Amino acid sequence: EVELLESGGDFAQPGGSLRLSCAASGFTFSSYAMTWVRQAPGKGLVWVSTISGSGSSTFYADSVKGRFTISRDNSKNLLYLQMNSLRAEDTAVYHCAGHSCSDGICPMDYWGQGTLVTVSS
Amino acid sequence: EIVMTQSPATLSVSPGERATLSCRASRSVSSNLAWYQQKPGQPPRLLIYGASTRATGIPGRFSGSGSGTDFTLTISSLQSEDFAVYYCQQYNSWPPITFGQGTRLEIK
Numbered sequence: 001e002v003e004l005l006e007s008g009g010d011f012a013q014p015g016g017s018l019r020l021s022c023a024a025s026g027f028t029f030s031s032y033a034m035t036w037v038r039q040a041p042g043k044g045l046v047w048v049s050t051i052s053g054s055g056s057s058t059f060y061a062d063s064v065k066g067r068f069t070i071s072r073d074n075s076k077n078l079l080y081l082q083m084n085s086l087r088a089e090d091t092a093v094y095h096c097a098g099h100s101c102s103d104g105i106c107p108m109d110y111w112g113q114g115t116l117v118t119v120s121s
Numbered sequence: 122e123i124v125m126t127q128s129p130a131t132l133s134v135s136p137g138e139r140a141t142l143s144c145r146a147s148r149s150v151s152s153n154l155a156w157y158q159q160k161p162g163q164p165p166r167l168l169i170y171g172a173s174t175r176a177t178g179i180p181g182r183f184s185g186s187g188s189g190t191d192f193t194l195t196i197s198s199l200q201s202e203d204f205a206v207y208y209c210q211q212y213n214s215w216p217p218i219t220f221g222q223g224t225r226l227e228i229k
Contacts, residue, residue, distance in 0.1 A: 035218065037165075045157075045165065045208055047218040059216040095164050105212055107155035109176065111164035 002026035002110050004096050009115030012086050016119070022079040022096030022112055030054070030074040033104035036081050038092035039114070048094070049081065053102030064090075086119045093117075123147050123211050127221035133229040136199050142224045144192040144209035153213035156185055156194045159223075160205045168207075169194065196226075204228050 008020040022034070036048040049070040050059045058070050069082040079096050093116050097108035124147040134140045144154070152172040157165035167176040169185035172192055182197045196203055209221040 044223045045159075045210075045220045047216075047220065050216070050218065061217050097165075104215070104218075105153070107167055107170040107176075107210070107212060108157075108165075109167050111166070113164055 002098075004098065004110055004112030006094065006096055006112045006115035009094065009117045011118045011120065013121055014087060014119055016086050017082070017084045018086065018117060020081040020083065020094055020096075020115060020117070022081075024077045024079065024096075024098065027098065027110070029072075029077040031102055032110075033099040033102055033106075034070075034072060034079045035097045035099065035104065035108060036070065036079075037095045037097055037108075037111075038090075038117075039095070040089075040092045043092075046092075050099075050104045051079070052104065057103075059104075083117070086117075088119050090117060091119050122217055123150060123214055123219050125209055125211055125219050125221040127207075127209055127224045129224060130222070131225045131227060133227050134199055135229045136201060138199055138229075140196040140199055140203075140226055142194040142196075142207055142226070144187075144194070144221050146190045146192075146211055148214075149189045150211040150213035152188045153211060154185075154187070154192050155210045155212065156183075157208045157210065158203075158205045159208065165208065199226075201228075 035050040067085045093114040095114040098110040154172045156169040159165045173185045
């Protein structure tokens with residue numbers, strides 16, 4: 001059974017940092033591009049970042065470019081999102097999602113439950 | 122950036138009736154369009170990909186159509202468990218991956 005389990009969400013002050021993790025199981029992790037999607041309370045889905053199956057290619061939304069870093073450890077089936085210089089508008093539930101291809105040019109088949117990040121002073 | 126626009130924002134339909142949800146892209150996405158369902162407190166679930174192919178385990182009452190810029194998700198004979206928010210998403214031209222703003226399907 002496929003499972004994506006996020007962790008690391010917490011309260012943070014503006015300007016602070018958090019590191020999110022996503023533990024994957026039940027599929028060949030290295031064959032799947034992985035994406036972080038966020039959802040502010042009561043709002044819609046917003047793409048944050050994607051990493052290719054090998055980890056050699058990364059992509060970011062303009063709103064997080066230069067502040068967030070996506071990475072993965074295929075030996076441990078783990079996906080990460082390092083979040084620096086946090087802003088109030090980064091407050092959201094962050095979902096990790098798996099694409100059924102290595103380059104991301106395909107839909108997101110698998111989704112995690114999400115982890116809540118709250119940025120407030 | 123390709124902008125995805127969904128209509129209507131809210132759709133009220135009675136159980137057993139048909140629901141038709143629309144999604145329009147600001148430029149062609151070919152057939153690289155997915156639909157997701159999201160219920161409160163749950164992550165999105167992939168329903169349709171390639172504009173018209175049902176994902177694994179999705180009931181036959183869900184169908185997708187369209188190509189280019191105009192797409193439709195149809196749910197025939199609505200069941201109680203179908204009342205949720207539905208999002209379209211293009212994966213033809215990215216970054217950025219873009220979602221529509223969602224259509225809330227509510228019980229009439």
